Amino acid sequence: MAFQEKLTTHIECESCPIRHRAVCAKCDVDELELLADMKYYRTYDAGQTVIWSGDTMDFVASVVEGIATLSQTMEDGRTQMVGLLLPSDFVGRPGRDEAAYDVVATTRLTMCCFRRKPFEELMENTPHIGQRLLQMTLDELDAAREWMLLLGRKTAREKIASLLAIIARRDATLNLISPKGKVVFDLPLTREAMADYLGLTLETVSRQISALRRDGVIELEGKRHVTVPQMSRLLDETGDDTDGGVFA
Amino acid sequence: MAFQEKLTTHIECESCPIRHRAVCAKCDVDELELLADMKYYRTYDAGQTVIWSGDTMDFVASVVEGIATLSQTMEDGRTQMVGLLLPSDFVGRPGRDEAAYDVVATTRLTMCCFRRKPFEELMENTPHIGQRLLQMTLDELDAAREWMLLLGRKTAREKIASLLAIIARRDATLNLISPKGKVVFDLPLTREAMADYLGLTLETVSRQISALRRDGVIELEGKRHVTVPQMSRLLDETGDDTDGGVFA
């Protein structure tokens, strides 16, 4: 599924993931050179706001390391996370100079930035970049729509299970499955961030996680370290179709 | 905002909107000729399901006339609408042969279809098409994310007001504003479809519409015909930032 696809992508290039994600495998040396001239790195601390909605964006960027969130806030302070940025994900929009969302670093975050104008010119001359960006955007659209189903129709328990399943699945593909088929991972988000993502309050998130633990669906060590003894039991709680899953 | 942008677009070409939306203003005669060879039209009745999620899609298409909905359904029948297709909107995805959503005609619907393989080849040779598609997809992503905020954080009343505002604004730009600044339009959706869009039940939709009528925010004639006496009052109910609106 799209949301999982997105989360399973990861860096394949030490120096700059944008080459792979935005320029694609077909990129040749000239393109790399072009990119090398325009790029610069920036690092942010956990909790720092990278971009405020409404800011002027004179760059586009790609996450190199760390996790960031995309979120929207209403006047009265209600906020909804609309995207999770993981390494290799793209930020910014060619052809628009105003940021539409807040971008907040969840962990220490390194981004590889490109000045927007030259990047746009590069896109004109290098069809692969545009094509790769189109594929990435379509994946994000699928992810957003999957999330709409979650926000609109799932119960709190299903929402939590879905989020855990996505994180577990991503980490599982990163070879963190323990010998006996258990999946173990650390939650990269606070309870509040999870609540903002799921359209819940942090208390409800906490209660539902406790409930899943009580019911033996997950095990908790500390506040962040999660063990999933049987992935299939977690998936049963998500409300999703589970056919054809790796963990069935 | 993005969602409104999307809804204000309309056909600018009698024979085939895809030329304008997907090929963009820079398209030359050759591109038009190419498209002419591959396209064919299909018409559906209101209520008909055009595509089932999981179907093989050997075509991409563009809405010529009418309204369709994109929706996702869970095993137990809960459904969430994830997009509204209006004239000139694009359906389908280059590079994927399986439909990810149900597409249902809300009104009588005419689509202009292109066989997928030739369309993909055309995209390879004609960068403008890909660039236009990228812009459209980015707009849809913004719309989806705006909808995520609505689904996750808005109250039932705000959801209804937001939906009415979007429809009103679209129709207003289509010059349906009556002399005294009132906005008048017909709802293109049933209460149930609105509920599926907003993540509510049809009863709640009905009650909230009644409440807005009681409070004088809207006037109702029959079940579908709506008059908005003061757009600003409706906008106040949406919970959105209202700065810079045409109707302020």
Added chain:
DNA sequence: AACCCCACTTGATGTCGATCAAAGCACTGA
């Protein structure tokens, strides 16, 4: 006219998650 059908409205009641409030717990720095 009489009937049905379907979309819609309205009412009564129930429940899930929000809200308000108070601890608990790990970590920091003095």
Added chain:
DNA sequence: TCAGTGCTTTGATCGACATCAAGTGGGGTT
């Protein structure tokens, strides 16, 4: 060591929306 702070858990209560259950009313058919 101890207070201070931020994140989390848990409890009590409330309220918005869902659910269940009758109606209503317009449009079409016979």
